[in-house]
Amino acid sequence: MEENLNWLVRELHALAGELAGEQAPAPVLLAIDQGGHASRVIAFDTRGMHLAESFTPISTFRSGNDRVEHDPRELTESIRTALDDIAETLGSDASRVAAVGLATQRSSIVCWDRRSGKALSPVLSWQDRRNAPLVERLASHKEAIRERTGLVLSPHYGASKLRWCLDELPAVRKAREDRRLALGPLASYLLYSLLEERPYCVDPANASRTQLWDPQTRNWASQLGEWFGVALELLPACVHTRHSYGHLEFAGRCVPLIVCTGDQSAAPFASGAIDSDTIYLNVGTGAFLQQSGGCGDPRLLRSVAYSDEERTIAMQEATINGAAAALDWLNERVGIDTHRAALALARAKAARSVPLFVNAVGGIAAPYWRADIEPRFVGEGTEAQQVQAVVESIAFLICANIELMRAGTSPHRVLATGGLSSSDYLCECIASLSGLPVERSSLKEATALGIAYLVVGHGAEWRPPVTFETFPPAADASLAERYRRWREAMDAAVGAGA
Numbered sequence: 001m002e003e004n005l006n007w008l009v010r011e012l013h014a015l016a017g018e019l020a021g022e023q024a025p026a027p028v029l030l031a032i033d034q035g036g037h038a039s040r041v042i043a044f045d046t047r048g049m050h051l052a053e054s055f056t057p058i059s060t061f062r063s064g065n066d067r068v069e070h071d072p073r074e075l076t077e078s079i080r081t082a083l084d085d086i087a088e089t090l091g092s093d094a095s096r097v098a099a100v101g102l103a104t105q106r107s108s109i110v111c112w113d114r115r116s117g118k119a120l121s122p123v124l125s126w127q128d129r130r131n132a133p134l135v136e137r138l139a140s141h142k143e144a145i146r147e148r149t150g151l152v153l154s155p156h157y158g159a160s161k162l163r164w165c166l167d168e169l170p171a172v173r174k175a176r177e178d179r180r181l182a183l184g185p186l187a188s189y190l191l192y193s194l195l196e197e198r199p200y201c202v203d204p205a206n207a208s209r210t211q212l213w214d215p216q217t218r219n220w221a222s223q224l225g226e227w228f229g230v231a232l233e234l235l236p237a238c239v240h241t242r243h244s245y246g247h248l249e250f251a252g253r254c255v256p257l258i259v260c261t262g263d264q265s266a267a268p269f270a271s272g273a274i275d276s277d278t279i280y281l282n283v284g285t286g287a288f289l290q291q292s293g294g295c296g297d298p299r300l301l302r303s304v305a306y307s308d309e310e311r312t313i314a315m316q317e318a319t320i321n322g323a324a325a326a327l328d329w330l331n332e333r334v335g336i337d338t339h340r341a342a343l344a345l346a347r348a349k350a351a352r353s354v355p356l357f358v359n360a361v362g363g364i365a366a367p368y369w370r371a372d373i374e375p376r377f378v379g380e381g382t383e384a385q386q387v388q389a390v391v392e393s394i395a396f397l398i399c400a401n402i403e404l405m406r407a408g409t410s411p412h413r414v415l416a417t418g419g420l421s422s423s424d425y426l427c428e429c430i431a432s433l434s435g436l437p438v439e440r441s442s443l444k445e446a447t448a449l450g451i452a453y454l455v456v457g458h459g460a461e462w463r464p465p466v467t468f469e470t471f472p473p474a475a476d477a478s479l480a481e482r483y484r485r486w487r488e489a490m491d492a493a494v495g496a497g498a
Helices: 002-017 072-096 132-137 139-149 158-168 170-177 186-194 204-208 222-228 263-269 324-331 338-344 383-405 424-434 446-456 477-496
Strands: 028-034 038-045 050-057 061-063 067-070 097-104 109-113 181-185 242-250 253-262 278-283 287-292 301-307 312-320 356-358 376-378 413-417 438-441 468-471
Touching (some): 038 446, 050 072, 097 186, 097 446, 132 139, 158 181, 170 181, 186 242, 204 301, 253 263, 253 446, 287 301, 424 468
Parallel strands (some): 028 097, 413 438
Antiparallel strands (some): 061 067
């Protein structure tokens, strides 16, 4: 099977090499990006040129402060709808689609029936924290779990959610009794639902976010399964990022899907090969920082960005839950459009006296790792000043993690992608406080481009049309003082919540 996969990659490169002579039609690649707000399908050529795009929004269901769900059937149908739409857009060029890649929300899980394919649970989002009590009971094992998985013990990851489904959902319990239960990362469910072969497998990026996967063995760990109460025989088979997953029906043809990974794992590859001197920052609903190598500070995560038969690319990573999600939180409480106000912020007009924001939206992730603290302002301010305080808190969290990443490494820049990177003020704050230039990429769909690059197979011809806007470091004493006071406020909040 792997030899067939290698043949396909060679064919993609051979076809791309014939472009100049127009001896054959150029191959087209499809990148499926299933995210928290929508399912996107984007078509690229083998150089990274955007050809067509389809976008299907999805629903998110929230209950209380800790439950965030999606409808599994809606997610599957949203992808099928996006595939149909892009086939119509491509027209006769749909026949040129040679391969597909998929990226999904990491840490999101679902349970389903292996016989019928019917979902037996909602998709419990990566933002979901409903089984925090189990995580608290495992506190005595947190160091061992961190050492084994590279992850900080947290209810955001999949294991506690899988255990909740096993304990709380009668349909899941009955399917287990009847030996027809399938469960695991969202990626596994989508592969099973979309591909003709109905594979039951999972890639490293999504497997690792269950907190049941050992990056050393690249397989499930029995001790972790025992601690979380999840039987490993129920879980999908572990495979590489690049793998012959199966075939997707597209425009009347069966097209091979050869890459599956997590959305944030794909994003750093948007411009091509990983650069160890770059900190990759993708800022959307959450913010995610990644850098290859690093010394492994226990407050940071270790992750596998990519693996195949020949190599594994490991990253140190920081996760921030409250990026655009923090602006959403504020939007529900004030009378102005917080997202528009955030993008309109500029250094020249920034207020020097603003409240501080304890950014615990979705729970505080790196570098503090506390899920039990409520977001709040320290000090008074107008609605506009509160927006500034929230944007600054995002920059402050990013810079606190950059400080940890720089231990033992010498990054030359921060490369920013994602919707919230459009905020000039956010980029300016990060550059000023970190002392590193922030280069904002013009690429709007970093995850999809990263998927396409991985499908191409690290081709030398990869040349996406990208430009960079640089925000050089500039001293700002007032901002630096607010950062110092914010660190004190966060330390106090974390200490008070202990």
